[in-house]
Amino acid sequence: MHAWPASEVPALPGKGRDLRIHDTATGGLVTLDPGPVARIYVCGITPYDATHMGHAATYNAFDLVQRVWLDTKRQVHYVQNVTDVDDPLLERAIRDGKDWVELAEGETALFREDMTALRLLPPQHYIGAVEAIPGIVPLVERLRDMGAAYELEGDVYFSVESDPHFGEVSGLDAAAMKLLSAERGGDPERPGKKDPLDPMLWMAAREGEPSWDGASLGRGRPGWHIECVAIALDHLGMGFDVQGGGSDLAFPHHEMGASHAQALTGEHPFAKAYVHAGMVGLDGAKMSKSKGNLVFVSKLRRDGTDPAAIRLALLANHYRSDWEWTGGVLTEAEERLGRWRAAVSRPDGPSADALVEEIREALADDLDSPAALAAVDRWAARQAAEGGTDEGAPGVVSRAVDALLGVAL
Ligand code: 5CA
Ligand code: ZN
DSSP, X not given: OOOOOOOOOOOOSSOOOOOEEEETTTTEEEEOOOOSEEEEEEOOOOOSSXXXXXXXXXXXXXXXXXXXXXHTTOEEEEEEEEOOSSHHHHHHHHHTTOOHHHHHHHHHHHHHHHHHHTTOOOOSEEEEHHHHHHHHHHHHHHHHHTTSEEEETTEEEEOGGGOTTTTTTTOOOHHHHHHHHHHTTOOTTOTTOSSTTOOEEEEEOOTXXXXXXXXXXXXXXXXXXXXXXXXXXXXTOXXXXXXXXXXXXXXXXXXXXXXXXXXXXXXXXXXXXXXXXOOEEETTEEOOXXXXXXXXXXXXXXXXXXXXXXXXXXXXXXTTSOEEOOXXXXXXXXXXXXXXXXXXXXXXXXXXXXXXXXXXXXXXXXXXXXXXXXXXXHHHHHHHHTOOOBTTHHHHHHHHHHHXXXXXX
C-alpha cells in the first residue's frame, strides 16, 4: 500500500539527545541505543471508521519518537500495518450494508489525509493484512511444523507455552490475561484449546466471509497478531528498537506478537522496547469505534479547525497519561497557536538557543511534550513582554517547533 506524503523535517543546529522512554516489559525507563538506522513498528488502524483523537494521540507519540531520533542524526526505518481484514471490519460492513473492501479503502484513504494534515511522518512500509497473507501462511505452517501451533476444527492456534518468555511484555497474571483476552478479540472459552489464552493464527474459511489460499492450512484468513509479526519480521527483523501502540495493545496483541516471533526464531526479544500510549476518552469512557463516542480528526478539519491546533492539543498531554478530550483542550491549543505565531512573525526576538536545548531535553525525557510546550510558551511570553534583538531567533523557534514537534507556525 502507499503511505502518505512526508512533511519536511528541518535540520537543527547541534544534535539532540538519546531518547529515554518507558518500556512496558521492564516497567521502567530505558535509554534506547539504536544503530545508525533506528527501527520502529507501530500498529496501524483497523479501517472501519474514521481517525479519532485517540488514534491521533497515539500516532503523535510515535511521531515524536522519530523526530527525536532524526534530531540525533539517525535515519529511521518505520513500518506500519493496516488491519484491512478482521472481525470488526467485516461486522461493520455487514451492519452498514457496505462492501468490506470499499469500507477499508475509504477509511484508509481518510486516515492518510488526516496523517498528512497533522504532519505525522509516514512509514517507509505501509502494509495491509491482505497483502501480507503470502508471507503469513509460511510462518503459521512453520509454527505448526515445529509444534508451537495446533489445529482445532480447521482453525490453527498458537500455543503460548511454546515461548518461555510468554507474559514478559505485559507482566500480567493468568486471570488478568484471561479477562483481557475475552475483551480484546480472543476466545478463552472455546472448548478444545490447550490453553484458554492461545490465540488464533489462521481461521478456516467461514460461510459468507472472504478467504484466501492458505496452502497446507487450507483456505482461510490470518489471525490478528501474526499479521503484525509477519510484517515486522519481513521489514525490520528481530530485535528492532520500538514496538508501539496504545496501551490497549499491550495485552494480548503485543504479548502474543512477541511470543509468535520468539517461538519462530528462537531469538529474544522481538522488540527492545514496548512503548504504549495512554487512552484518550470522551465523556468518561475510552474513545472507541465500538462505543461510538468519537471526535474525528476529519470532522474537525471540515469544520475549519487548523490541524496545527489539533496537534498542539495532542502535545499538551503527556503521551502516557489517560486524558479526556474536551472543547476546552482545543480552545487552549488554538490560543497557544495564536500566541506562538504572533511571536515568530516578528523580525527579531529573545535568543532561542537555550529554548532549542530545552525542547530537546524535554522530549528525550520520555517524550515530555507538555514540558516542551511550556518552554516555547516562556519564550513567546518573553517575546510579547519585552521582545529582543536576536534576528535569527524567530526563525530558529519556527524550525525547532516544526522539526521536533511537527507544528508548522
Ligand atoms: N489494527 C489494530 C492494531 S494492529 C488496531 O488496534 N487498530 S485500531 O484502529 O483499533 O487502533 C489503532 C491504534 O490506535 C492502536 O495503537 C490503538 O491502541 C490506538 N487507540 C485506539 N483507541 C484509542 C484511544 N481511545 N486513545 C488512544 N489510542 C487509541
Ligand atoms: Zn498490530
